Amino acid sequence: MAQRTPYDDSSDDRLLATSEAGDNSAPLTITEISQALKRTVEDRFGYVRLRGELSGVKRAASGHLYLALKDEKAVLDGVMWRSAVPRLAFQPEDGIEVVATGKLTTYPGRSKYQIVIEKMEIAGEGALLALLEKTKARLEAEGLFDPARKRPLPFAPRVIGVVTSPTGAVIRDILHRLEDRFPSHVIVWPVLVQGDGAAKQVTAAVRGFGALEPGGAVPRPDLLIVARGGGSIEDLWCFNEEMVVRAVAESPIPVISAVGHETDTTLCDYAADRRAPTPTAAAEIAVPVLRELRATIDDLAHRQGKCALRPVELGRERLSARADRLPRAEQLLQPHAQRLDELGERLRRGLVDRAAKGREQLSEMRLSPAILRGNLRDAKQRLSSARLSPLLVTRPIADRAQRLAALERLRLQLDPKAPLKRGYALVSAEGHPVIASQAEAARQSLLTLEFADGSMQVIPGSTPKAKPKRPKAAPDNGQPTLL
Known part of the structure; x- marks a missing residue:
């Protein structure tokens, strides 16, 4: 039977992992392989200088700066710790081409490699920003x-x-x-x-x-x-x-x-x-904010009420202050009462003295019938010497009668209804006491004709053709004419 290797795909699938004879390498954990990769990358490259374009620049709440460096074919994540950020001479923004110096490392939490930037300088204007x-x-x-084109926003x-x-x-x-x-x-x-x-x-x-x-x-x-x-x-x-x-x-x-x-x-x-x-x-x-609007309206209503009542309150305060400064009635009357007492006393003494003087003069003057008759005679002489003429009364009356007659004649001449007795008529309408022209009469819907013995209302018809005016004949008043 042929010997199988640990990576032989032709081996039978098993449910449990087993170690084969001669296999002295235990399986690595994810953390172990990640740490091994991290050490390999950091030992192999160390410090590097990279040129690339910034993208996705973000400043975290902790103060660290996260970004990405990219070129036409690759992207490399980067981080700048809070201690190095203050040494930057510019504000990092997307699209700026920079030269970054730092240490390559890996981030096991996301299986990514990145650069820890310690120094960053501007290398040139990014293509996107240049286009922008x-x-x-x-x-x-x-x-x-x-800015002149910008319009105000609607309030609500x-x-x-x-x-x-x-x-x-x-x-x-x-x-x-x-x-x-x-x-x-x-x-x-x-x-x-x-x-x-x-x-x-x-x-x-x-x-x-x-x-x-x-x-x-x-x-x-x-x-x-x-x-x-x-x-x-x-x-x-x-x-x-x-x-x-x-x-x-x-x-x-x-x-x-x-x-x-x-x-x-x-x-x-x-x-x-x-x-x-x-x-x-x-x-x-x-x-x-709707709540603020309602609060503002309530506050304005309250202020409006206070403004309306404030003059009344001020008036009351001023009236009270002025009333407090006014003297009492008895204080106002005391000087006059004292003056009245003094005048009463002086009047009493004056009457007494005048009566005494009158009695003295009366006792000294001896009235006799001869003196009275002489006074009466002198009065009659003065009355007879004053002659009253009737013309002094009748002449002013005649003058005023003549002026009154002239005014009466003028009134009769100016009376607009006086010609009505001679056959004329007065034309009027609502809102127009006197209508003196044909055009004005044609514009009215109802006319009133007033004669000497009464009036009547007519409706104007079609406008008649204007007739040439004839010279008026001189009135026959029994006087000869010069024409």
Whole structure:
């Protein structure tokens, strides 16, 4: 019987592993082989200098820097520990071509080999970033990124359109934050956010939302959010495509760009009306906080009530302060009461003195009939010397009678109803006391003709042809005419 080797595929399959005669190598564990590979790689290569393009640069919360170095055919993962990061002279970004110095090792947890970078320098501008900068400069020269083109966002949009992947965490974060802040009607346009065809789908979604008619079967959004989670520059490249940038810039609906994380920047961010650092932040920018709005309204109502009552309270305070400063009634009356007492006393003394003086004068004056008769005679002489003429009374009355007669004649001449007795009629309508022209009379629906003995209402008919005016004959008033 032929001898079988441990790796002979022709051997019978067995349920249990057994050791063959002469086999002195025990099976290795995964950890053992991983450690052996790690020692082999580290001993064989040691420190190396590599040139490649950065991709997928991420800074962990611990301070470590994770990235990948790549060229046309290969990718090598890399890590830079927190102690070496402060020595960097630049900010690592995707697409930058660098020269990295470090030690090759393996990461058994993922069966990968990587480089632990201790020193990193810029080697040249990456191809992707060079293309990105050229596209950015060209579109910026066209004015697509001009801040004057950016429109203000609606304060509380009723309908929000979201352009993103329907299966990722982005849409869940946006819906959750909108539900917490301000529940709104959200319409999701599902698209690919990376890979082939992603740029065309995003462009079609933005233009499709803009083409919706207001009041149609599908409500037109008041605001658009173009969102995607974080990723490398390759993952986000579709949002740097010119077709997407132009669609966002030409959108008739205001757009918030929420592509990538806070450190990710795409040309879509420059063209949008507002850039959000994350999709969750885009939801926060899109709507206000309903609770805060209600609290603000309640606060304004409270302040309005206080403002309305404040003048009344101030008036009461001022009235009370002024009332406290007013003197009491008895204090106001005391000086006058004292003055009244003094005047009363002076009056009493004056009456007494005047009566005494009168008695003295009366006792000194001796009235006699001769004195009274003389006074009466003098009065009669003065009365007879004053001659009253009737003209002094009748002349002013005659003058006023003449002026009154002249006014009466003027009133009769200006009376608009005086000619009615001579056969004339006064034409009027509602809102028009006097109608003096044929054109004005034709525009009325009802006319009133007033005669000397009454009035009647007529409806104007077709406008008669205007007749040439004839000179009026001079009235026959018994006077000769000069013509």
